[in-house]
Amino acid sequence: MIGVDWGTSSFRAWRFGAGGEVRAEVRAERGILRVAAGGFAAVLAEEVGPWLAAGESRVLLSGMVGSRQGWVEAPYLACPAGAEEIAAGLVAVPFAGAECRLVPGLAARDGQGVPEVMRGEETQILGALAGSGPEALFCLPGSHAKWARVADGRITGFSTFMTGEVFAALRSGTILGRMMGEGADDEAAFARGVARAKDPGGLLHHLFGVRTLGLMEGLEGAASAAYLSGLLIGHELAAVMTGAEEIFVVGAPAIAARYATAIGLAGGRARRIGETAGAAGLALIARRIGWI
Secondary structure, eight states, X not given: OEEEEEOSSXXXXXXXXXXXXXXXXXXXXXXXXXXXXXXXXXHHHHHHHHXXXXXXXXXXXXXXXXXXXXXXXXXXXXXXXXXXXXXXXXXXXXXXXXXXEEOOOEEEEOTTSOEEEESSHHHHHHHHGGGSOSEEEEEEXXXXXXXXXXXXTEEEEEEEEOHHHHHHHHHHHSGGGGGOOSOOOOHHHHHHHHHHTTSTTOHHHHHHHHHHHHHHHOOOHHHHHHHHHHHHHHHHHHHHOOSSOEEEEESOHHHHHHHHHHHHHTTOXXXXXXXXXXXXXXXXXXXXXXXX
């Protein structure tokens, strides 16, 4: 069986053995935004063609490939939802090279009734559940960071924060970025930003402080970028964390480490789970439908 995590900017595929173990992996910078209209089948065939030629006949897709801008739009499933509901909601995709199915995304609403959606993160969370208890809080950082609560193996609800995208926009498109250099790895400045998020005044007020600290206290270059990153992540944590709880952080090493540091500074306990969660989630869904 072949499992694919096909996101906005990247493509990642795994070839699984009969027991669900990963036998091979392919990565490519061929996210859905780089695929021409009608070109998804051809890209998939190019990337996993050798595995198909070797006899693989089933492909399970997850991520933004199932969005309105992707290959086939898969309807969202309402929370709460776990492996059973997700496996039952798989969508068939027309593909000449193999039987191909698509993992649906999830939908929820916040406390005021505004919709929330995710695609791909639900599969990662399923793959990360083995290390958590019956109730857990998951953080999946990125351009649009997701925070999801899980109870008894089912995702009960989640919230999205555009932290990464806002950081990039502020850095490249506002006066705040004029003082920033490359990198954002100044640990002291990052911690200062996380701490500032706890102060009164709100995010919009705190953001202007990035500029004034540069003007008055010499906070420039990488330190200014790190402070801004800490400030934005700190406000994100303040909106989600309820105390000294354990939080499972799922993502690439660099961004996961940054969030783990911020969670510790905010009084929480972070447990990092690597990028293998996506593959594990696809294998779990495949087991539900008898593919492995």
